[in-house]
Structures are given as structure tokens and as C-alpha cells.
């Protein structure tokens with residue numbers, strides 16, 4: 516496994532209250548034990564890739580707290596602590612800010628701004644940011660304010676109804692390529708990056724965690740695995756099907772920093 520020197524990831528455990536996590540889909544019961552086992556396997560895979568793990572304890576008052584990506588966005592040497600769009604998720608951010616504090620500068624956003632990290636995709640020097648039910652214009656403007664002095668551009672992306680976050684349908688694979696679920700949003704959205712189209716039947720696998728020359732890819736998506744490998748990365752299948760029932764994809768479960776040329 517390739518060692519990713521100096522890279523680290525903030526992750527957060529699955530609470531017992533996960534059975535009450537927010538979700539758009541049918542209310543089939545969530546199996547907390549299964550979600551915990553899948554989360555543990557995901558964290559172990561990150562560690563096997565050489566990523567140092569910073570673990571934050573679960574908070575039973577926050578059923579969605581394992582989806583740590585939504586609580587902060589890394590912007591170069593800083594982290595923008597978000598104000599999540601779902602009011603039930605706002606208490607998630609402080610422990611995540613504390614975990615990030617020793618690693619990067621901490622910057623804040625104020626009401627009425629809202630932003631979820633799942634809406635923010637960085638490819639090269641550009642952040643593409645979903646304008647969604649969770650992220651509003653004021654949230655995007657705050658991110659742009661922080662990104663501009665760091666030489667990063669921000670491009671808003673209006674999302675179709677029914678798409679929770681921008682990264683529900685895509686994710687960065689390298690500095691200049693993104694995986695994109697076919698039929699979700701136009702490939703031309705990413706002016707500075709090439710979109711690699713994942714067949715719609717495997718749309719859930721368009722969200723992968725790229726770590727240098729390895730990518731964690733949702734299990735059960737052979738076409739997506741082949742596309743990732745054709746792009747020159749090794750695909751490592753990870754089953755997070757139980758977490759997906761609560762609308763969580765692979766990137767949602769970590770905030771990864773220290774990668775040479777951060778592109779998440």
C-alpha cells in the first residue's frame with residue numbers, strides 16, 4: 516500500500532442514535548452495529564493507506580455526526596468551520612473544530628450563511644460548490660472570501676431537486692479529473708477538469724475517496740472500479756451500504772488533509 520506521508524484524516528464514530536439519522540429515502544430500519552462495522556473498515560482502509568487518523572468521539576445528541584465532512588472545509592492552510600444547513604446538525608461542528616485546531620487555522624462563518632462540506636469539491640485551484648437545500652449563497656460567498664487570498668476560485672453549481680449534496684453525484688479523482696454519475700449534472704460543470712462518467716446504475720460509486728494513487732471506491736460497482744484503474748489509480752472497494760441508507764457517501768466519513776496538492 517502506498518504510504519501517504521504527512522496525510523491525516525479526521526473521522527467520527529457512529530452514535531447509537533444513528534438509527535434516527537436524517538434521510539430522504541424510505542424509512543427502513545438502520546442497523547447501527549452494521550454501520551459501525553462498515554465505518555471501522557473504512558477507517559482501517561485509510562490507515563492502511565498511510566493516513567494518520569484523528570478520531571473524534573460520537574455525540575449521541577447528533578445522529579449524523581459520523582458524516583464529518585459536512586462540518587469543515589479545508590482551504591489551504593485553514594479550515595472553514597461550517598454552519599450546516601440542517602439545524603439538527605449544527606452542534607456537530609465544535610468537536611470537529613477542536614480536532615482540526617492543532618493542524619490548520621480555524622475560520623468561521625455566521626448566520627444566515629449555511630454550507631455543508633459535502634457540497635464543496637476541490638479540483639486543482641477551483642472549488643465547485645453546490646447551491647443546494649443545505650448550502651446557500653451567503654455560505655458560498657464566505658467560502659469565496661477565504662479562498663480568494665489563497666489563490667483558489669469558487670464556482671457555484673445549482674443542483675437539481677433531489678440531489679442532497681454536490682458530492683452525492685461526483686468527487687475529485689486527481690487534480691484535473693472528477694468522477695461524475697452519468698445523467699446527474701452536466702459534465703461541462705467542471706470547466707477546468709475532465710469528467711469521467713460512472714454509469715447511472717453505479718451512480719453511488721461516483722463518490723470515491725482519492726488518496727494519491729489509491730482510491731476507496733464503493734463496493735459493488737465494477738464499472739466504477741475499472742474507470743478508476745484506467746485513470747491510473749488503484750481501486751480499493753469499501754462497503755458502506757448501511758451508511759448510504761442515511762444518504763452518506765464515502766467522502767462524507769472523513770476530512771482528509773496533508774495530501775500533496777489538496778484536491779478534495
Ligand code: CIR
Nearest residue numbers: 537582633680761762763767
Ligand atoms: C444528512 O442528511 O445530512 C445525513 N444523513 C447525510 C450527510 C451526508 N454527507 C455528505 O454527503 N457529505
